Amino acid sequence: MNVQMSSRRRVALLLVAAFFVLLMLYLLRAGAFFSPSTTSSDSSRPEEIPKSAASGKTFANKVVRQFPPAQLKFKNFALPVSKKSERPRRTCERWAVVTTIFDPSEAIERQSKLVGWCMVIVGDKKSPADYETGWISGEGNAEVVYLNTQAQEALRNPFVNALPWNHFSRKNVGYLYAVTHGANVIWDFDDDNLFKFWVPGSAPANSPSIDATLAAFEAASIATLHPDHHTFPTYNPYPSLGAPSMPSWPRGLPLNHVKKPESHNATLVPRTMDSTSIAVLQSLADLQPDVDAIYRLIMPIPFNFKRSTETKPVVIPAGVMTPYNAQATLHFRPGFWALLLPITVHGRVSDIWRSYFAQRLFWDVGLHLGFAARPLVMQDRNSHNILGDLNAEEDLYQKSEFLVKFLTSWKSGAPTLVERIEQLWVALYERQYIELKDVQIVQLWLQSLIDSGYPFPSPVSNLFVPPKTREEDSKHVEDKKPCMVSRSLTFWTSDIHDGSRMDTTSVLSGMGQKVIVASAKGESAPYPKALELSGVSVNTHLSDPLVHSLATPNAKLTESLVVSNFKFYQDNSKVVSTDAFVCGFPAATCELWMPFNRSLVFAPAHRYNLGRCTKAEWERLNEHIRVLASGTDPKHAIAAQNKYDLEYLKHYTGVSPVSLFSYAGMYMRDNGFSYSPEGKEVLVFNFWHDSLSKASARFVLKSASKSDSHLVLDNAANHPAVVFFPNSVSSYLFVELYSLSVPLFVPSMKMLLTERPVVMERTMAGDTYCRNGALDSVMGAHPTSNHPYSPNVEGDTDQEAEAYWLQFSDVFQFPHVAYFENFADLGKKLEQADFVNIHKLMVKENVKRKEELTQNWCKVAETVEKNRKVPKDYTVALKALYGVTQLQAE
Numbered sequence: 001m002n003v004q005m006s007s008r009r010r011v012a013l014l015l016v017a018a019f020f021v022l023l024m025l026y027l028l029r030a031g032a033f034f035s036p037s038t039t040s041s042d043s044s045r046p047e048e049i050p051k052s053a054a055s056g057k058t059f060a061n062k063v064v065r066q067f068p069p070a071q072l073k074f075k076n077f078a079l080p081v082s083k084k085s086e087r088p089r090r091t092c093e094r095w096a097v098v099t100t101i102f103d104p105s106e107a108i109e110r111q112s113k114l115v116g117w118c119m120v121i122v123g124d125k126k127s128p129a130d131y132e133t134g135w136i137s138g139e140g141n142a143e144v145v146y147l148n149t150q151a152q153e154a155l156r157n158p159f160v161n162a163l164p165w166n167h168f169s170r171k172n173v174g175y176l177y178a179v180t181h182g183a184n185v186i187w188d189f190d191d192d193n194l195f196k197f198w199v200p201g202s203a204p205a206n207s208p209s210i211d212a213t214l215a216a217f218e219a220a221s222i223a224t225l226h227p228d229h230h231t232f233p234t235y236n237p238y239p240s241l242g243a244p245s246m247p248s249w250p251r252g253l254p255l256n257h258v259k260k261p262e263s264h265n266a267t268l269v270p271r272t273m274d275s276t277s278i279a280v281l282q283s284l285a286d287l288q289p290d291v292d293a294i295y296r297l298i299m300p301i302p303f304n305f306k307r308s309t310e311t312k313p314v315v316i317p318a319g320v321m322t323p324y325n326a327q328a329t330l331h332f333r334p335g336f337w338a339l340l341l342p343i344t345v346h347g348r349v350s351d352i353w354r355s356y357f358a359q360r361l362f363w364d365v366g367l368h369l370g371f372a373a374r375p376l377v378m379q380d381r382n383s384h385n386i387l388g389d390l391n392a393e394e395d396l397y398q399k400s401e402f403l404v405k406f407l408t409s410w411k412s413g414a415p416t417l418v419e420r421i422e423q424l425w426v427a428l429y430e431r432q433y434i435e436l437k438d439v440q441i442v443q444l445w446l447q448s449l450i451d452s453g454y455p456f457p458s459p460v461s462n463l464f465v466p467p468k469t470r471e472e473d474s475k476h477v478e479d480k481k482p483c484m485v486s487r488s489l490t491f492w493t494s495d496i497h498d499g500s501r502m503d504t505t506s507v508l509s510g511m512g513q514k515v516i517v518a519s520a521k522g523e524s525a526p527y528p529k530a531l532e533l534s535g536v537s538v539n540t541h542l543s544d545p546l547v548h549s550l551a552t553p554n555a556k557l558t559e560s561l562v563v564s565n566f567k568f569y570q571d572n573s574k575v576v577s578t579d580a581f582v583c584g585f586p587a588a589t590c591e592l593w594m595p596f597n598r599s600l601v602f603a604p605a606h607r608y609n610l611g612r613c614t615k616a617e618w619e620r621l622n623e624h625i626r627v628l629a630s631g632t633d634p635k636h637a638i639a640a641q642n643k644y645d646l647e648y649l650k651h652y653t654g655v656s657p658v659s660l661f662s663y664a665g666m667y668m669r670d671n672g673f674s675y676s677p678e679g680k681e682v683l684v685f686n687f688w689h690d691s692l693s694k695a696s697a698r699f700v701l702k703s704a705s706k707s708d709s710h711l712v713l714d715n716a717a718n719h720p721a722v723v724f725f726p727n728s729v730s731s732y733l734f735v736e737l738y739s740l741s742v743p744l745f746v747p748s749m750k751m752l753l754t755e756r757p758v759v760m761e762r763t764m765a766g767d768t769y770c771r772n773g774a775l776d777s778v779m780g781a782h783p784t785s786n787h788p789y790s791p792n793v794e795g796d797t798d799q800e801a802e803a804y805w806l807q808f809s810d811v812f813q814f815p816h817v818a819y820f821e822n823f824a825d826l827g828k829k830l831e832q833a834d835f836v837n838i839h840k841l842m843v844k845e846n847v848k849r850k851e852e853l854t855q856n857w858c859k860v861a862e863t864v865e866k867n868r869k870v871p872k873d874y875t876v877a878l879k880a881l882y883g884v885t886q887l888q889a890e
């Protein structure tokens with residue numbers, strides 16, 4: 001009974017406390033605790049809430065103002081070549097940085113005792129003119145520097161001069177001082193955070209000391225812990241690091257995330273990673289941990305985190321955010337650019353905002369945030385007014401959740417980190433997270449770092465990618481990182497086109513999936529190394545329809561062939577193990593697999609209706625596509641491997657396909673192809689005219705042999721550029737060349753339509769297709785089509801229709817392709833082109849394409865169901881799955 005009463009009292013007290021906090025927030029927002037002179041201006045105040053409203057309004061998180069474009073300082077920025085600068089008098093690899101307005105504290109005295117460190121103490125207008133730390137030269141710190149107001153003004157630095165006085169952001173002066181005086185590590189601390197072990201040699205084994213913590217980073221790799229499969233946008237480390245009561249959360253965690261188990265219920269798994277990839281290591285604090293004012297008003301405090309024998313830091317995965325502070329934090333040189341504290345928000349918000357801004361950019365340069373396994377410090381908290389803190393932290397309560405959402409969605413394609421930093425801070429200003437002065441301050445900060453010769457890290461290819469580990473270090477690991485399907489699936493492809501077959505195979509293998517390649521060519525097919533990828537197996541045990549009847553792209557599919565294929569594979573172990581069939585070229589062969597009760601990925605790499613050369617056959621195929629698109633048991637995916645066929649399929653069916661566009665980069669790389677130009681020879685594909693040999697005085701144009709595409713591509717990668725004459729609206733050869741990032745020169749649309757150097761087959765009247773020009777007159781567009789022209793009329797019948805649809809062809813959809821009007825223009829453009837720059841732009845585009853393609857495949861794969869049974873009877877299967885007794889219109 002006493003236990004129950006005690007528990008009830010605690011619940012009642014918590015409810016009363018919660019009510020009290022809400023009341024305080026209301027009174028604070030109403031201005032009851034501060035004078036009008038200390039409130040924000042009317043322009044930044046929330047909109048008045050009508051008395052009739054059932055709920056208050058939240059932060060808008062929208063662009064509400066524009067940053068003047070003329071004030072951008074680093075657009076199209078290129079880092080200058082590093083110059084040797086005069087070595088500063090004081091140099092130290094380990095610097096501690098603190099700002100204070102008080103006399104020397106115990107925390108500062110303890111810091112001064114550490115051997116191998118230097119310390120810079122940043123004063124303010126209210127700080128003592130002189131500062132006696134108790135430090136003795138030759139004992140403990142190698143150097144202790146006190147920057148009073150006069151010393152800071154004597155620096156004559158525009159960034160330092162622009163910082164406001166009597167503000168927490170004066171600490172920024174210390175950061176810049178440490179960076180320019182040799183720092184490789186910066187200990188960012190407050191004057192009330194005390195080390196637990198500061199006397200040299202006093203720390204027992206596995207105890208929380210700063211020197212032992214840093215020793216682990218001296219090796220090339222470091223053992224860490226990672227939240228396993230954590231997909232929630234934030235991670236709360238307090239529970240896993242030993243917070244004694246729940247809920248418990250760090251200052252700055254979005255309040256709506258505090259009680260969500262997804263924010264902290266993740267198993268910590270060991271992982272070895274590159275020690276230089278950790279930019280920031282946050283230490284928690286015992287006694288008075290860093291929590292917000294709401295926590296202090298309603299939860300038990302002080303408290304200590306539970307002791308543990310664990311020494312491995314917890315590293316936050318890319319794509320996930322956790323707030324860290326400026327109270328007890330280690331910063332490493334690759335992340336020094338992220339030290340800047342915003343100046344236009346309160347000090348209780350400034351370091352949290354910094355942490356969120358920084359983490360978003362960490363993802364772009366392959367850096368990470370970590371938390372020390374145990375607190376290195378205890379906080380003997382300076383005097384605080386908790387209600388004052390409550391008011392100061394209002395932005396954290398109102399905006400943190402929106403900030404995380406915005407940062408997670410924000411992207412930049414700028415080639416340098418400097419540009420991305422400026423772009424992000426501008427975007428934050430435009431959404432009212434910071435003010436204009438912060439954008440100006442970050443510009444001055446960046447310029448100061450540039451002037452000091454600080455080496456900014458470069459953006460890396462993959463965003464939101466967990467750190468590479470030794471356990472994962474394998475030949476194809478980078479392909480598996482942009483997106484991982486939550487389950488292991490098996491896909492089947494029997495495409496007759498080498499490019500389509502290998503592209504699908506290599507992409508799915510890169511996502512950690514299994515692929516069965518059903519091909520009569522077996523391992524003698526082009527790109528043999530792609531068949532050696534993880535999870536890929538070759539099946540040459542093929543049904544008669546696959547080997548003979550459907551061995552050409554325009555083969556007719558009959559009901560008897562579908563039945564024959566069903567009987568052949570009905571009990572086949574590989575088919576039974578298959579979870580989804582992928583059909584690209586020809587895509588309509590997916591109808592072969594409709595009776596098998598498996599997910600189908602209908603993804604044409606060419607016209608989807610190849611082989612359907614009568615109105616009845618084509619209409620039946622359209623009907624099947626719409627049935628598959630709406631199917632739920634199993635679920636299917638309707639897709640396309642290029643823009644032309646995506647629009648073509650949508651035009652006739654009304655179905656909006658997923659873009660599973662051809663990429664080729666994975667299997668091309670696995671076969672050892674890479675751009676390494678030599679000499680002045682430029683290859684010409686698909687066309688030759690003697691005039692081409694005289695087009696350029698600087699380059700030698702040579703016709704590329706098509707006898708062996710494998711060797712042709714290998715050869716192309718060694719040439720400075722390629723001239724490509726398209727003979728189809730979708731071309732795997734073009735995509736393969738593009739994947740090598742070889743500069744491409746293509747005839748302009750005008751040249752293709754007027755001089756017609758090549759014939760671009762695309763309509764049902766062509767030899768590759770049905771040779772039936774009448775099909776267009778009987779097959780109309782779907783009522784939902786937004787295309788004004790038919791794709792199945794030839795140019796001599798309707799030039800507008802031809803030109804319109806050619807715009808969707810590969811050569812006009814890919815960026816960074818150069819177009820020429822005639823042979824003379826080709827020669828001129830070859831001689832004026834900056835091949836290196838074009839190559840770099842193509843590399844970036846290929847990175848972007850790979851990420852987008854993998855994400856799209858992941859979405860498709862997540863809909864596939866495993867372990868579905870293959871029906872025993874063909875007719876029963878059709879009736880149960882589709883409500884029909886036969887598939888083909890015969």
